[in-house]
Amino acid sequence: MRYHEFIAEGDKIVKELIFSDYQITQLYATSAWIKKNCNILPGYLKPVKLSLEELRSISHQVTPNQVLAVVKIPGKKELHSPENQLTLLIDNLQDPGNLGTIIRTAEWFGIKNIICSEDTVDIYNPKVIQATMGSFCRVETYYTNLTDYLKNCIDKIPVYGSYLHGQNCFNLNFEKNGILVIGNESKGISPENEKFITTKVTIPAYEKEQFKKPDSLNASAAASILMALIRMNDL
Amino acid sequence: MRYHEFIAEGDKIVKELIFSDYQITQLYATSAWIKKNCNILPGYLKPVKLSLEELRSISHQVTPNQVLAVVKIPGKKELHSPENQLTLLIDNLQDPGNLGTIIRTAEWFGIKNIICSEDTVDIYNPKVIQATMGSFCRVETYYTNLTDYLKNCIDKIPVYGSYLHGQNCFNLNFEKNGILVIGNESKGISPENEKFITTKVTIPAYEKEQFKKPDSLNASAAASILMALIRMNDL
Known part of the structure; x- marks a missing residue:
């Protein structure tokens, strides 16, 4: 964050970035990757040739990639209005893999805007970026005070929240346009946001008798199932 | 694997192990944890007191836990028959977080048996163990030749497989008892197993016009949605 830049790795994600509005400030790649992709590289970008071993030493991943990009973090964007669309709210999610997977699933189900509480894991954490598989280029993600955001939604739009003791999601008729709130991995949705939830x-x-009930689902698994159910009549 | 042991960390998972059939060979914990839990520790187990800093140095996790267990890997179990229940088959899944999350979701949806191809990531990889949040204690996971296993299922039971161009899962009436096959993160289900899939x-x-279709869903997100849909009429 110090230099206002983030790191993204791998052929797929770097190509998505090249064709996006993001600004790549530096590209590190093997000579094989550069040779193969010289026709898509913008003129201002002079890639630094590195061996796979050198790339491994600067990578955040277990399996080294042929290419790594340093990318400028864009300026703060104006918050969108949640009306007339399905919006995802993320309340204090901590695991980068979970946030990345949720952004990827959100794109699959046509969600264009995700609003995160300020204490949610940073989207520019390299593990979040990698887990999105490039979806962060097309889904807008904002960080803000979630309680203030929810205050402005009262009486305008249904707010669904994932809880352990709410209504059975398989019996609900979800509204097409609404808000889905996903809470923290162990604590769920924060108490200060609970009063804005219109349907738990x-x-x-x-x-069944032979099964002991497990404690909980993984947050991104739960989010995936709920997004699928909200969209299922339009798919 | 060299010592036929695996590592599990954290209060929740270690307690699940203590009350399971798994055999803990060594326990490392802070004195605070030992004091709080001495009444549940089996007599044969003499925990080694470590500071949180020392635990951090032997941990596989970013956030250190109060307790870490070394556990004996149990002997090979006899393969179960897939009839009269819902069974999950995992074909060459590579990401440990994905396998762990799938095992956790499978337990939530009452799946008791998971069959993995021999090239699937090892269930005793510490990242798999942690991502299950303890579900590996209650869901049986087997490794075998998946093609041979599927050969024995022909004409007995429906075999559902996740593909990019199959039938819309939201329009299907899934059979309660069947097999669901989840493939590799990038390559999907192996070609040699495709012929056993009865429903793609x-x-x-x-x-919609304003959306560019993304490439794919994360494997554990897709598995979670499909397990939920197969079970939804029984929930």
Whole structure:
């Protein structure tokens, strides 16, 4: 964050960045990758040739990639209005893999805007960027005070929140345009945001006599299932 | 693997292990944790007191835990028959977080048996163990030749497989008892197993004119949605 830049790795994500509005400030790649992709590289970008071993030493990933980009973090964007669309709100999610997977699934289900609480893991954490598989280029993600944001939504739009003891999500008729709030991995949705939830929803566990009920679902698994259910009549 | 042992960390998972059939060979914990939990520790187990800093140095996780267990890997179990239940088959999945999350979601939806191809990531990889949040204690996971396993299922049971161009999963009436096959993160289900799939299913993306269709869903997100849809009438 110190230099207002982030790192993205791998052929797929770097190509998405090249064709996006993001500004790549430096590109490190193997000579093989540069040779193969010289026709798509913008003129101002002079890639630095590195061996796979050198790339491994600067990579955040276990398996080294042929290419790594240093990218400028864009300026703060104006918050969108949640009306007339489906919006995802992220309340204090901490695991970078979870946030990245949620952004990727959100894009799959046509969600264009994600609003995160200020204490949610940073989208420019390299593990978030990698887990999105490039979806962060097309889904807008904002960080703001979630309580203030929710205050402005009262009476305008349904606000669904994931809870352990809410209504069975498989029996609900979700509204097409609304807000879905996903909470922290262990604490769920913060108490100060609970009063804005208009419908508490639950993904019930399969409880037959031979099964002991497990504690919870992973936050990104729960988010994926709920996004699928909200969209299913339009798919 | 050299010592036929694996590592599990954190209060929740270690407690699950203590109350399971797994055999803990060594326990490292802070004195605070030991004091709080001495009443549940089996007599044969003499925990080694470590500071949080020392635990951090032997941990696989970013945030150090109060407790870390070394656990004996159990012997090979006999393969179960897939009839009269829902079974998950994992074909060459590589990401440990994905496998762990899938095991956790499978437990939530009452799946008792998961069969993995021999080239799937090892369940005893510490990242898999952590991502299951303890579900590996209650869901049986087997490694075998998946093609041979599927050969024995022909004409007995429906075999659902996740593909990019199959039937819309939201329009399908899934059978309660069947097999769901989840493929590799980038290559999907292996060609040699494709002929055993009786129904190819797809989670459609939301494609309206303003959306560019993304490439794919994360494997564990797709698995979570499909497990939820198969079980939804029983929840």
